[in-house]
Amino acid sequence: MNQKYSKFGQKFTHYSGITRLMDDLGKANHSNDENIIMLGGGNPALIPEAHDIFVKELGKLVKAGGADKMLGFYDGPQGSEVFIDALVRMLNDHYGWNLGEGNIAITNGSQSSFFSLFNLFAGEMVDGRKKKVLLPLVPEYIGYADQGLSDDMFASIKPEICELDNQEFKYQIDFSKLEATIQQENIGVICVSRPTNPTGNVITDDELSQLDKIAQANNIPLIVDNAYGNPFPGVIYTGATLSWNENTILCMSLSKLGLPGIRTGIVIANKDTIEAMSKVSGILTLAPSSVGPALATRLVKSQEIMHLANNIVKPYYEQKAKTAKQLFNEIFSNTSARVHKLEGAFFMWIWLPNLKISSEELYQKLKEKSVYIIPGEAFFIGVDKNWKHQYQCIRINYAKDKDTLIKGLKLIYNEVFN
Numbered sequence: 224m225n226q227k228y229s230k231f232g233q234k235f236t237h238y239s240g241i242t243r244l245m246d247d248l249g250k251a252n253h254s255n256d257e258n259i260i261m262l263g264g265g266n267p268a269l270i271p272e273a274h275d276i277f278v279k280e281l282g283k284l285v286k287a288g289g290a291d292k293m294l295g296f297y298d299g300p301q302g303s304e305v306f307i308d309a310l311v312r313m314l315n316d317h318y319g320w321n322l323g324e325g326n327i328a329i330t331n332g333s334q335s336s337f338f339s340l341f342n343l344f345a346g347e348m349v350d351g352r353k354k355k356v357l358l359p360l361v362p363e364y365i366g367y368a369d370q371g372l373s374d375d376m377f378a379s380i381k382p383e384i385c386e387l388d389n390q391e392f393k394y395q396i397d398f399s400k401l402e403a404t405i406q407q408e409n410i411g412v413i414c415v416s417r418p419t420n421p422t423g424n425v426i427t428d429d430e431l432s433q434l435d436k437i438a439q440a441n442n443i444p445l446i447v448d449n450a451y452g453n454p455f456p457g458v459i460y461t462g463a464t465l466s467w468n469e470n471t472i473l474c475m476s477l478s479k480l481g482l483p484g485i486r487t488g489i490v491i492a493n494k495d496t497i498e499a500m501s502k503v504s505g506i507l508t509l510a511p512s513s514v515g516p517a518l519a520t521r522l523v524k525s526q527e528i529m530h531l532a533n534n535i536v537k538p539y540y541e542q543k544a545k546t547a548k549q550l551f552n553e554i555f556s557n558t559s560a561r562v563h564k565l566e567g568a569f570f571m572w573i574w575l576p577n578l579k580i581s582s583e584e585l586y587q588k589l590k591e592k593s594v595y596i597i598p599g600e601a602f603f604i605g606v607d608k609n610w611k612h613q614y615q616c617i618r619i620n621y622a623k624d625k626d627t628l629i630k631g632l633k634l635i636y637n638e639v640f641n
Contacts (some may be wrong), residue, residue, distance in 0.1 A: 231606040232373075245314070261620075261627075262594065267480075268455065268569070273481045276522075280519075283521070298506075301327075301501040306516030307324055307326060317526075318391070325494040327497065329490075329515075330487075337414075346372055358380070358604055359413060360380070360394060360396045361605070363419065365597070377605040380401060391561065394422060411461045413444070415447060417452055418451045418568040421570050421597070423469070424567075425567045434546055445470060447474065449480055450476045450478065451568040454528075458569065472492040472496060473492070475491070477515050480532065504547050540622060543623075550632055560639075570619065570621070573617050578639060582600055585639070596617045596619050600614050619632075
């Protein structure tokens, strides 16, 4: 049966990159096929020590009667007041900020945060103008690509590629093109992830400061997607200072701590933005889920969440990163393959300059052999389609056991170089 959908329906029912990523992830996670090598997806690892903390916390909540309120009552559209208060106190104590309860909103995961934020500040404006979201550094998170209600809602800048020793490279922001792009493309908001998904790139404090100054000079909000960053989950392996001001919108999440299923996003912004987010939340979802806030409130109040991030989650992934780089060096030694410097998150971004097929075709060939990766081209949002580099990259999730990683990398090597 051919349904006649609206423009909204047509836009949001096409098969997007993020839909395929999650579809692959769901099928692989629930498959009984022991031959599947799942190196795609963004699911965090189930870290036993962290998982035990969450299970014990849930037990305490149930024993104390807190589960009744968590399951049986709505929070307000801004989210749990108790959780927000705990976050305000912890962040002010830790960073010396001057947040109030009106500076934080809870959402049903980061994906829902970005849908609201992008469409608040970009798209078709009241005066008829069309504004865009600027991604100053691509490749960037695949989940942004289809968030806009308007067509052609993203502008981006091709990165400078800095080649390093040991077959490494690093993307850097091309600031020489940033100001001109803001003027030419009528930018309404700037968005950057730190660490970056898919590459594990961490833009420097200086780069972030420059973005902040440019955003403020142009009266444009700066969104910093901090889903993998400090203070939690803290999956950063290089020096990086977390900063916030009234023009910065900081987006956080409980997912990468090991709680992706509870869908809890956190937005820190000026009070006008938080009020707008709350109104949108009331219309779209009535209220965000109470489960994540209820489970995490005591951990935030006691700041045990900092211990969890710094002493359990970060070391776990940092060791995985070292193992992944070691395996890359062994398997892809003396080839043309390059790997982005692993500075954060838990992804390995591999550049294959001499790849004879597109990354999409490579994805399909590997999938036939039960190896799941993510083709890189979908991460180059708003980039000239003729730029060859975007078809030469793949993303893998290295938060796996070593044997799985070895098998997957060797199969990738064989497919590309044999």
